[in-house]
Amino acid sequence: MSVDPRVSIHPDSSVLMAAIAARLITKLVDVQDKYGEATVVLTGGTVGIGTLKAVADSPAAPAVDWSKVNFWWGDERFVGSADPDRNAGQAFDALLSRIPVDPDRVHIPGSSDDFETPEEAAEDYARRLREAAAAEHAADMSDDRPEEPAALPRLDVVLLGVGPDAHVASLFPEQAGIREKERTVVGVRNSPKPPPLRISLTLPAINTAAEVWMVVAGEDKAGAVGLALAGATPVQVPAAGPRGTSRTLWLIDENAASRVPQQLVRKDATGA
Numbered sequence: 001m002s003v004d005p006r007v008s009i010h011p012d013s014s015v016l017m018a019a020i021a022a023r024l025i026t027k028l029v030d031v032q033d034k035y036g037e038a039t040v041v042l043t044g045g046t047v048g049i050g051t052l053k054a055v056a057d058s059p060a061a062p063a064v065d066w067s068k069v070n071f072w073w074g075d076e077r078f079v080g081s082a083d084p085d086r087n088a089g090q091a092f093d094a095l096l097s098r099i100p101v102d103p104d105r106v107h108i109p110g111s112s113d114d115f116e117t118p119e120e121a122a123e124d125y126a127r128r129l130r131e132a133a134a135a136e137h138a139a140d141m142s143d144d145r146p147e148e149p150a151a152l153p154r155l156d157v158v159l160l161g162v163g164p165d166a167h168v169a170s171l172f173p174e175q176a177g178i179r180e181k182e183r184t185v186v187g188v189r190n191s192p193k194p195p196p197l198r199i200s201l202t203l204p205a206i207n208t209a210a211e212v213w214m215v216v217a218g219e220d221k222a223g224a225v226g227l228a229l230a231g232a233t234p235v236q237v238p239a240a241g242p243r244g245t246s247r248t249l250w251l252i253d254e255n256a257a258s259r260v261p262q263q264l265v266r267k268d269a270t271g272a
């Protein structure tokens with residue numbers, strides 16, 4: 001299946017976040033129809049968190065069986081669990097505290113309350129991903145079940161914000177995280193954006209997802225978005241790296257779109 005990125009441009013960030021929320025609700029309902037459950041990987045940032053708030057505010061939110069959604073995070077700040085910098089805390093405030101989630105399906109990366117180092121928290125997160133994959137494998141009764149379980153469960157949608165420096169998750173330009181080829185999760189020690197200690201999924205992990213949605217608003221992202229879509233190399237421009245196995249969608253606002261190569265811009269309103 002084609003994994004060429006598709007770009008859908010929205011007039012401003014509030015329309016963008018409402019549109020991503022609508023897509024996400026529809027996607028989760030569709031995936032639940034097919035598999036009985038759905039798995040989403042969340043992102044922090046204004047667009048990521050604003051989208052979650054838009055999901056909670058949507059009259060269509062109850063169409064999703066939230067008790068059968070598995071939540072993971074693409075990255076997390078390695079600070080105390082109650083620190084306002086935590087992506088998970090922000091996601092709870094915006095959405096997870098407002099819907100009937102199953103706590104056993106909410107997989108928050110470890111904090112500095114529980115681990116000495118981001119590397120230990122990263123290892124723990126990788127172990128939990130492996131366990132989820134093993135449980136999924138054991139429950140798979142299909143004829144095409146692979147012999148061995150994978151390192152990651154099926155990821156239906158990965159949401160990723162993009163920084164002005166083109167970072168995604170906590171994979172920053174030229175740093176070790178974006179160069180990682182083997183591990184699914186890494187500890188990050190020198191994030192140029194505070195806080196410096198973080199945990200992040202790697203590109204090989206992100207790129208197992210069926211769908212990757214890059215969610216971006218603001219003029220300060222236009223350069224990063226343009227370079228990523230023009231085919232820059234991920235080590236320099238991490239946002240160029242993520243690819244879903246069936247779809248890569250760039251859901252962006254007009255301010256972030258000024259340097260998008262014209263041939264990639266869809267002319268219809270939805271980009272669906």
Ligand SMILES: O=C(O)[C@H](O)[C@@H](O)[C@H](O)[C@H](O)COP(=O)(O)O
Nearest residue numbers: 044045046047048161162163169
């Ligand atoms: O961990 C972080 O530092 C942020 O979560 C970051 O990765 C964010 O997702 C992007 O910078 C996009 O942020 P905006 O959506 O606010 O532009």
